[in-house]
Amino acid sequence: MAVICTALLSSCNDKREEDSSHLGLIIGKPTLTIENGIMTPEVLHSFGRIGNVEVSPNKDEILYHVTFVDIEQNKTNTEIFTMKIDGSEKKQITYTNTHESSAQWIENGEKIAFLSNENGSKQLWEMNADGSGMECISEVEGEIEGFTYSPDGTKVMYISSVKSGETVADRYSDLPKATGRVVDDLMYKHWDHWVDNIPHTFYATIENGKLTNHVDLLEGEPYEAPLLPFGGTEAIAWSPDSKTIAYTSKKMTGREYAESTNSDIYLYSLENKTTENITEGMMGYDINPQFSPDGKQIAWLSMERDGYEADKNRLFVMDLITKEKTYLSEDFDNNVDAFIWNADNRTLFFVATIEAKTQLFSISKDTQEVKVITSGTHDYISLALGKGTLIAKRQSMSMPAEIYAVTINNGDAKELSYENKDILNQLTMGKVEERWIPTSDSKEMLTWVIYPPGFDASKKYPTLLYCQGGPQSAVSQFWSYRWNLQMMAANGYIVVAPNRRGLPSFGQEWNEQISGDYGGQNMRDYLSAIDALAKEPYVDENNLGCTGASYGGFSVYWLAGNHNNRFKAFLAHAGIFNLEAQYLETEELFFANWDMGGPFWDKSNAVAQKTYATSPHKFVDKWNTPIMITHGELDYRILASQGMMAFNAAKLKDIPARMLIFPDENHWIAQPQNGVLFQREFARWFDQWLKD
Numbered sequence: 130m131a132v133i134c135t136a137l138l139s140s141c142n143d144k145r146e147e148d149s150s151h152l153g154l155i156i157g158k159p160t161l162t163i164e165n166g167i168m169t170p171e172v173l174h175s176f177g178r179i180g181n182v183e184v185s186p187n188k189d190e191i192l193y194h195v196t197f198v199d200i201e202q203n204k205t206n207t208e209i210f211t212m213k214i215d216g217s218e219k220k221q222i223t224y225t226n227t228h229e230s231s232a233q234w235i236e237n238g239e240k241i242a243f244l245s246n247e248n249g250s251k252q253l254w255e256m257n258a259d260g261s262g263m264e265c266i267s268e269v270e271g272e273i274e275g276f277t278y279s280p281d282g283t284k285v286m287y288i289s290s291v292k293s294g295e296t297v298a299d300r301y302s303d304l305p306k307a308t309g310r311v312v313d314d315l316m317y318k319h320w321d322h323w324v325d326n327i328p329h330t331f332y333a334t335i336e337n338g339k340l341t342n343h344v345d346l347l348e349g350e351p352y353e354a355p356l357l358p359f360g361g362t363e364a365i366a367w368s369p370d371s372k373t374i375a376y377t378s379k380k381m382t383g384r385e386y387a388e389s390t391n392s393d394i395y396l397y398s399l400e401n402k403t404t405e406n407i408t409e410g411m412m413g414y415d416i417n418p419q420f421s422p423d424g425k426q427i428a429w430l431s432m433e434r435d436g437y438e439a440d441k442n443r444l445f446v447m448d449l450i451t452k453e454k455t456y457l458s459e460d461f462d463n464n465v466d467a468f469i470w471n472a473d474n475r476t477l478f479f480v481a482t483i484e485a486k487t488q489l490f491s492i493s494k495d496t497q498e499v500k501v502i503t504s505g506t507h508d509y510i511s512l513a514l515g516k517g518t519l520i521a522k523r524q525s526m527s528m529p530a531e532i533y534a535v536t537i538n539n540g541d542a543k544e545l546s547y548e549n550k551d552i553l554n555q556l557t558m559g560k561v562e563e564r565w566i567p568t569s570d571s572k573e574m575l576t577w578v579i580y581p582p583g584f585d586a587s588k589k590y591p592t593l594l595y596c597q598g599g600p601q602s603a604v605s606q607f608w609s610y611r612w613n614l615q616m617m618a619a620n621g622y623i624v625v626a627p628n629r630r631g632l633p634s635f636g637q638e639w640n641e642q643i644s645g646d647y648g649g650q651n652m653r654d655y656l657s658a659i660d661a662l663a664k665e666p667y668v669d670e671n672n673l674g675c676t677g678a679s680y681g682g683f684s685v686y687w688l689a690g691n692h693n694n695r696f697k698a699f700l701a702h703a704g705i706f707n708l709e710a711q712y713l714e715t716e717e718l719f720f721a722n723w724d725m726g727g728p729f730w731d732k733s734n735a736v737a738q739k740t741y742a743t744s745p746h747k748f749v750d751k752w753n754t755p756i757m758i759t760h761g762e763l764d765y766r767i768l769a770s771q772g773m774m775a776f777n778a779a780k781l782k783d784i785p786a787r788m789l790i791f792p793d794e795n796h797w798i799a800q801p802q803n804g805v806l807f808q809r810e811f812a813r814w815f816d817q818w819l820k821d
Contacts, residue, residue: 166557167582168619170808173610174198174801176529177548179522180207181231185238188516189214190258192232192241193532195548203802209243211258214515214534216545222260229254231362235278242285244273253285253340267333267340274328275362279371284334284399286365286374290326293351314383318716318765320358321795330354330365330376332399346376346397346404354378356392356416363417363467368424372399375418375427387718391435394418394427407447413440417467421474425449426494428457428477430465436719437644439601441637444468444479446494457492461499462636469512478502478519478537480509482634485575485605489519489535503540506563508606509533520545524608526579527558527615557582559618566627566661569653575635576658577604579614579624589669591819592623594659594696596677596684600643600651600724603634611798611807612678620812621820622674625662629654645726645736647708648687648743655684659695671697672819676811678702679767679796683745686775689756690748698818699756700811703767703796706775708744714768749778755785757814759807761794787814 161175180194191214196207209232212219223229225247232243238258245254248265251272256263267273269289276287297307310323317324329347333340347354355364355377364377379392393408394415408415413432420427427447432440442464444457457477458465466487468479475494480487487508491500503509507525514520517537523544524530532546562578581590595614597604604626617624628635630651631643643651663670675696677685682704689699705711709729712721722728726736756779760772769790779786789810791803798807 161552161555163552163555166555168556168558168613168616170616170805171200172552172556173613173616173808174200174804176552176610178610179530179532179546179548182511182513182520182522182532183233184214184513184515184520185234187238188514190234190238191520191532191545192234193546194230194232198801200801200805203800205801209241209260212545214518214520216532216534216543216547219546220259222256222258231275233276233278234258236282242276242278244276246272253287255338264338266335266338269331269340269343271326275365277362277365277367279332279367280369281371282335284332284371285340286330286332286367288328288330288355288362288365291329291345293324293327296325315387315718316383316716320716320766321761321763322765324357327351327353328355328357328360330374332374346374347378350380351382352378352380354395360416366418366420366427368420369422370424373397373420374399375420377416377418384718387716388722389435390414390432390438390719392416394429396427407452413437415445419468419470421470422472423474426474428468428470430468437723438717438720439599439633439640442466444477444492446477455494455497457494457497458499460497461492464633467512469514471514478512478514480512480521482508482603482605485577485603485628485632485634487605489521489540491537501540502537503535503542505542506561506606509535525606526561526577526608528553529608558615560584564661566658568630568650568657570650574654574658575628576661577614577624577626577628578662579618579626581618581621581623584623584667586667589667590621590623591672591674591815592625592659592662592668593617593815594655594673594675595624595626596655596675596681596688597626597629597632598677598679598681600631600647600680600683601633601640603632604628605634610804616808617676617811620815622815623662623668625658627654627658629658644724645740647683647724647740648691652684652687652691655688656692656695663695669819672821674698674700674815674819676700676702676815677704679704682767682772685756686745687743687748689754690745690751692754694753696754698815699754700759700814701756701772701775702759702807703761703764704758704771704775705745705767706771706778707746708741710774711767711771714770716765746774746778749782752779752782752784755818757787757789757810759789759791759810761791761796761798763793763795766796785818 178196183192191212194207196205198205207228209223209229210221227245227247230244235242242255244251253267254265274288331345334342366375374397391412392414393406396405412435415431418429431443431445434440444465446457447454466480468477478491489502489509509521509523511522512519519535522530523533533542535542559582560580564576565573566576568574614624633640662668673696682701685699685701686706725740727734729741758772758776760769762769776788
């Protein structure tokens with residue numbers, strides 16, 4: 130919904146109580162009438178997307194964001210909301226067009242700090258708890274990408290990017306319009322951007338309502354802190370006495386950076402300006418430090434092996450006096466995804482996925498005993514501490530994320546936000562069924578089956594096999610605005626989503642099997658799943674399709690040459706088609722070295738040679754099935770040339786093929802109209818080939 134407003138941010142907020150109809154180009158929750166209760170791409174993009182959730186210092190209020198989409202404007206906008214801890218008294222406290230984000234309680238809950246690009250770049254603002262009195266307190270060159278206030282309220286730690294290396298303009302001042310880049314080492318690009326800038330962690334003092342005396346913790350160092358491409362404020366932390374900063378960094382550049390995952394946790398003393406590496410000798414990812422409430426301990430997440438980005442995510446705690454480290458989750462055979470300290474300094478709460486459902490747990494520092502707090506078919510995706518409760522976002526395949534209060538001692542959960550109740554009440558979602566299917570090597574594999582709304586077992590339905598990306602990312606109860614399984618089902622398809630080999634939440638052995646075996650057991654797992662469902666009387670075994678993105682796209686390309694006529698149509702997004710080319714095109718070589726086994730020219734490396742022998746492009750001679758390819762040209766993880774090669778191969782073999790290229794999208798599809806276009810073309814392609 131969009132209306133017209135030329136008012137300034139301050140006047141918009143002054144008038145918010147009087148009349149919200151003037152608020153222009155401000156994207157809010159749409160008024161929606163859904164025909165027949167069936168999901169459409171437009172309905173999918175109408176859900177409010179709940180972001181950061183913060184509990185007030187006195188534990189009686191919740192601060193959170195909601196992002197709204199306007200398809201017509203092809204834009205999103207994020208606003209800030211508050212509500213009482215019991216879900217009452219919900220209030221929208223910002224009404225702007227400037228993407229407020231990262232909102233945090235300050236001054237004991239009397240005020241709120243947040244980021245806004247009102248002045249042309251993202252800067253730090255403060256306002257009263259009711260949304261009034263907005264004031265910008267920073268003038269950081271570039272912008273602030275994340276922040277956190279010191280516990281004593283006198284300082285702010287923030288993330289901002291600094292220039293990485295010498296540019297052509299630096300070297301040749303007489304060529305100001307030259308666009309070329311001179312590259313001397315690896316890691317010159319990352320995911321979707323050229324590495325011209327890298328994030329650094331700073332802190333500044335608050336004086337007279339402004340940030341001053343800025344200090345770069347990595348002054349003059351060419352290293353990231355936090356880590357690209359996804360690191361944020363979870364990677365930095367204040368000690369309770371505001372005298373120490375913990376931050377995450379991988380202090381490497383070039384080829385060394387490209388081949389390693391060895392990041393560390395550093396402690397910086399504000400008093401003596403010294404830095405200490407507390408994880409030296411721990412060779413994998415060490416990330417996301419958190420001090421205990423009493424400041425005597427620090428916890429973080431750690432992976433053991435250098436170069437393995439999907440290694441077990443372990444929870445570690447260190448005594449800051451004795452320096453003794455404890456591997457707290459050693460007896461827990463799955464990843465710890467996120468954690469917080471309890472107020473008692475002896476218990477931690479964490480999020481973990483078990484058998485493709487993400488739950489909340491506690492662990493005792495003294496006994497290392499893990500207790501399950503929640504159960505059910507859903508995913509908890511965040512957690513914060515309330516009074517005897519955990520405040521957490523929860524989602525499922527049938528519901529976008531909402532905020533819940535979870536009672537710690539019994540796991541009872543109460544929904545608080547109800548942000549999307551009006552839309553969900555109008556929709557009929559397909560039934561989601563959990564099945565355990567035998568694999569070719571006599572294991573049991575959890576497979577989600579999503580049925581179309583209004584499913585009738587007496588009819589036959591075309592069916593899609595969904596192939597997960599990652600490759601090591603669980604098919605849990607996720608909600609996606611791109612790969613939404615309910616959206617696929619709403620198009621009239623049964624969807625089969627296996628947790629094949631190489632996916633976490635079923636123990637480390639199951640998760641790690643895929644490395645060095647790309648065309649092996651995990652592909653047989655896919656075929657076991659679709660073969661089992663094809664035997665059902667309501668599955669049209671003559672109209673089966675297959676789709677997926679990233680490693681799921683690789684899976685589609687591989688199955689296109691090895692499916693023995695099971696499938697009638699394929700669709701791959703951002704997939705690897707040629708593994709040899711991928712090894713030299715991708716930027717994070719540690720991933721390719723671990724999963725593929727090393728470079729294709731190393732003929733003595735049996736693992737690598739086995740991997741490259743299974744490259745999908747080697748089976749194009751067997752392609753005989755219509756295929757659609759989609760890809761973003763800003764994808765530097767898997768270049769768009771991979772999709773173009775696959776499309777060209779299909780056309781040269783006279784196989785019906787279609788390609789959807791996005792010049793301005795990366796590995797994902799982020800822009801609203803592109804998202805709707807993708808969903809429409811997805812449905813049009815499979816309808817063309819699977820609905821006789």
